[in-house]
Amino acid sequence: DQQVKQNSPSLSVQEGRISILNCDYTNSMFDYFLWYKKYPAEGPTFLISISSIKDKNEDGRFTVFLNKSAKHLSLHIVPSQPGDSAVYFCAAPLLGTYKYIFGTGTRLKVLA
Amino acid sequence: GAGVSQSPSNKVTEKGKDVELRCDPISGHTALYWYRQSLGQGLEFLIYFQGNSAPDKSGLPSDRFSAERTGGSVSTLTIQRTQQEDSAVYLCASSLARDNEQFFGPGTRLTVL
Numbered sequence: 001d002q003q004v005k006q007n008s009p010s011l012s013v014q015e016g017r018i019s020i021l022n023c024d025y026t027n028s029m030f031d032y033f034l035w036y037k038k039y040p041a042e043g044p045t046f047l048i049s050i051s052s053i054k055d056k057n058e059d060g061r062f063t064v065f066l067n068k069s070a071k072h073l074s075l076h077i078v079p080s081q082p083g084d085s086a087v088y089f090c091a092a093p094l095l096g097t098y099k100y101i102f103g104t105g106t107r108l109k110v111l112a
Numbered sequence: 113g114a115g116v117s118q119s120p121s122n123k124v125t126e127k128g129k130d131v132e133l134r135c136d137p138i139s140g141h142t143a144l145y146w147y148r149q150s151l152g153q154g155l156e157f158l159i160y161f162q163g164n165s166a167p168d169k170s171g172l173p174s175d176r177f178s179a180e181r182t183g184g185s186v187s188t189l190t191i192q193r194t195q196q197e198d199s200a201v202y203l204c205a206s207s208l209a210r211d212n213e214q215f216f217g218p219g220t221r222l223t224v225l
Contacts, residue, residue, distance in 0.1 A: 041218065043219055091155070098168035099170065100157055102147075
């Protein structure tokens with residue numbers, strides 16, 4: 001049972017436009033969410049996070065939105081740059097455990 | 113400063129052999145995680161270490177998998193009697209403490225023939 005779902009395996013966006021990456025979760029035992037970016041042959045790197053007490057967190061070109069009622073979060077990248085091309089994972093620590101649950105990732109390609 | 117390092121970067125082995133994967137976390141990081149990523153899948157949690165102890169081994173897929181951490185630093189993930197379904201990228205991450213940002217190593221790509 002995939003508790004954190006990224007239903008779009010890939011996304012292509014023109015440089016300068018907005019990229020929107022989506023993530024849905026099924027478990028209410030998450031109160032903190034993270035986005036990681038992964039380049040080929042490298043480990044994931046932390047990008048941005050959001051606590052469940054917030055509905056938005058912004059860091060430069062990256063903004064994460066959380067809709068708790070819909071159990072949905074999204075990562076917005078604007079403007080998108082070719083260097084943003086990577087696989088993006090959403091993740092959440094499972095409350096009461098040490099376990100982090102990751103989505104399957106979305107491969108973003110930003111076209112120059 | 114040095115990041116998380118893992119060795120080997122690639123490992124090809126025959127079915128039934130044992131393998132050891134090594135992780136050197138960032139100095140001073142007490143929390144250490146092992147994950148694996150199979151083809152087309154997300155990262156699958158395997159085990160968490162706090163110092164030398166492993167309070168959460170719930171992600172280990174079978175008793176063929178074991179891990180240890182010595183001196184609160186280096187960790188080794190051992191897979192005994194490897195099977196083809198063990199083929200994956202094994203990733204290690206460390207953090208200052210639980211719930212802090214995790215820093216990932218580059219991973220070990222394991223191929224079981």
